[in-house]
Amino acid sequence: MNCVELQQSLAELEDSGSVEQLAHLRACPACSALVRDLNQIAAAASRLQAANEPSPRVWNSIEAVLLEEGLIRPQRASRWLIPSFGTRWGAARWLVPMAAMLLLALGISLRRELQPAQLGQQASVAISAANPMDLNDDDLRQEIADSAPEVKTQYEENLRQVNDSIRDAQGVVDETPNDEDARRSLMDAYQQKAMLFELAMDRSAE
Amino acid sequence: MVSKRAAKLVTIGVIVAGTLVAESKREYHFSVGPKAGVSVMNPYGSISVKPSLNNTVVVNAILHSDKVEVDNSQNGNRVDIQSHLLAGADADSGRVDYEVLVPADASVTLHSSTGSLRAEKLHGDVSLEGAGAAVDVRDVSDAHVHVKTMNGAVNLDNIQNGHVEVDSLSGDVTLRSVTGPLVQVVSTSGRINYFGDFGNSGEYRLTSHSGDIEATIPEWTSADVSARSVRGEVHDDIPLQPKNHTWFPVNKGRAFAGTMGRVAVSSTVVLRTFSGKIHLRKRSEKQ
Numbered sequence: 001m002n003c004v005e006l007q008q009s010l011a012e013l014e015d016s017g018s019v020e021q022l023a024h025l026r027a028c029p030a031c032s033a034l035v036r037d038l039n040q041i042a043a044a045a046s047r048l049q050a051a052n053e054p055s056p057r058v059w060n061s062i063e064a065v066l067l068e069e070g071l072i073r074p075q076r077a078s079r080w081l082i083p084s085f086g087t088r089w090g091a092a093r094w095l096v097p098m099a100a101m102l103l104l105a106l107g108i109s110l111r112r113e114l115q116p117a118q119l120g121q122q123a124s125v126a127i128s129a130a131n132p133m134d135l136n137d138d139d140l141r142q143e144i145a146d147s148a149p150e151v152k153t154q155y156e157e158n159l160r161q162v163n164d165s166i167r168d169a170q171g172v173v174d175e176t177p178n179d180e181d182a183r184r185s186l187m188d189a190y191q192q193k194a195m196l197f198e199l200a201m202d203r204s205a206e
Numbered sequence: 207m208v209s210k211r212a213a214k215l216v217t218i219g220v221i222v223a224g225t226l227v228a229e230s231k232r233e234y235h236f237s238v239g240p241k242a243g244v245s246v247m248n249p250y251g252s253i254s255v256k257p258s259l260n261n262t263v264v265v266n267a268i269l270h271s272d273k274v275e276v277d278n279s280q281n282g283n284r285v286d287i288q289s290h291l292l293a294g295a296d297a298d299s300g301r302v303d304y305e306v307l308v309p310a311d312a313s314v315t316l317h318s319s320t321g322s323l324r325a326e327k328l329h330g331d332v333s334l335e336g337a338g339a340a341v342d343v344r345d346v347s348d349a350h351v352h353v354k355t356m357n358g359a360v361n362l363d364n365i366q367n368g369h370v371e372v373d374s375l376s377g378d379v380t381l382r383s384v385t386g387p388l389v390q391v392v393s394t395s396g397r398i399n400y401f402g403d404f405g406n407s408g409e410y411r412l413t414s415h416s417g418d419i420e421a422t423i424p425e426w427t428s429a430d431v432s433a434r435s436v437r438g439e440v441h442d443d444i445p446l447q448p449k450n451h452t453w454f455p456v457n458k459g460r461a462f463a464g465t466m467g468r469v470a471v472s473s474t475v476v477l478r479t480f481s482g483k484i485h486l487r488k489r490s491e492k493q
Binding site for chain 1: 249297317319335336337338354356357373375376392394395413415416434436437478480481
């Protein structure tokens with residue numbers, strides 16, 4: 001079970017959570033923190049006055065929308081992983097899980113829609129941070145122009161290799177923008193290129 | 207016939223004498239306090255740093271011609287040494303070889319484009335940088351060790367409790383008994399070899415683009431290992447307990463992830479390459 005499946009299953013938990021759910025929560029700090037937060041929200045909600053409770057029609061409308069969207073299924077007699085949800089507050093017990101589900105559904109939906117573009121943007125920001133001077137190969141060649149031929153050959157060869165590595169890493173990022181590993185490889189490749197420029201500049205300064 | 211032979215001998219003698227005259231030795235002494243900073247910038251030639259017996263910095267420099275000078279300065283607890291190339295100096299005539307003794311707790315910065323860089327038996331921070339410099343660091347503890355090279359080979363041996371960062375474009379990197387909270391190697395095409403046990407609770411990140419990565423570890427190592435080659439192969443000689451969660455797809459032959467040994471003291475090990483091979487190898491008794 002992954003994080004998305006766990007979050008989607010929060011409203012349909014049997015008993016105090018299935019083996020899969022509990023195993024995921026033990027292994028995943030983010031989801032266990034989420035459940036902990038929801039428990040805190042539930043605890044805070046239980047302190048609200050009954051007078052603040054909206055009419056049942058509001059809950060019915062929310063439930064109808066969620067059912068229509070397929071975000072929940074018709075409720076069975078069930079108990080919540082977050083214990084206070086199922087016991088304390090009559091009809092108002094829907095308040096917190098509904099709000100949480102709405103937020104989760106919105107969050108998951110936005111995450112799905114925005115992730116590739118957003119992550120691409122993050123990668124490009126990271127790259128521009130690692131690459132503040134807009135590394136230009138001709139600048140490096142100029143830096144080593146007065147060096148011995150064998151030194152120039154070494155720099156040219158390393159420049160070619162690092163450019164290959166950037167191209168390869170960029171290809172993987174383009175194919176799988178959600179691959180954090182690939183983004184890190186791309187950043188490493190740019191940092192290696194920046195280091196090559198730094199070494200060339202050090203040499204020419206000598 | 208005899209006169210020709212005598213002429214040859216005289217010529218050889220003149221050349222040898224000229225070389226001896228051109229090569230000169232300098233020695234400098236500086237008194238410093240605890241945790242001094244020592245920097246040596248040397249375009250051409252080697253630098254070797256060892257611990258001194260007291261709070262002094264001793265610099266022995268061999269200058270290979272009169273086209274290079276040694277500039278030195280002390281500012282408080284900091285000593286700066288720099289080879290100063292004069293007009294017409296090149297990689298041969300501008301060469302200076304340094305042997306430097308520093309207090310063991312000194313922070314050391316070494317820079318050379320072509321010569322070898324060597325530091326040993328220190329427990330202050332060590333930073334070494336050079337395009338073609340071969341780097342050798344050994345017997346360093348409780349310190350940051352930062353290395354940057356283009357194509358020089360890097361050897362780190364017996365670095366304990368280190369914060370180690372190595373960046374190498376095409377030089378091979380070999381780590382033996384290197385442990386600490388952070389051990390990170392990034393290489394473009396160089397090969398990365400690790401021999402050791404990954405310590406306790408550190409983060410070990412060995413990354414290359416096309417260079418192979420090989421980690422040779424004892425069977426009793428405790429580590430949480432993730433390995434991935436995007437286009438290359440991975441091999442694992444040591445059985446790992448599979449992990450439930452990875453941040454990448456574990457395609458057989460291209461990646462593996464799992465834990466070994468005692469989880470409570472395990473280090474995190476990330477081995478990653480684009481087109482190189484990764485091999486997690488069990489250490490034999492001979493190694």
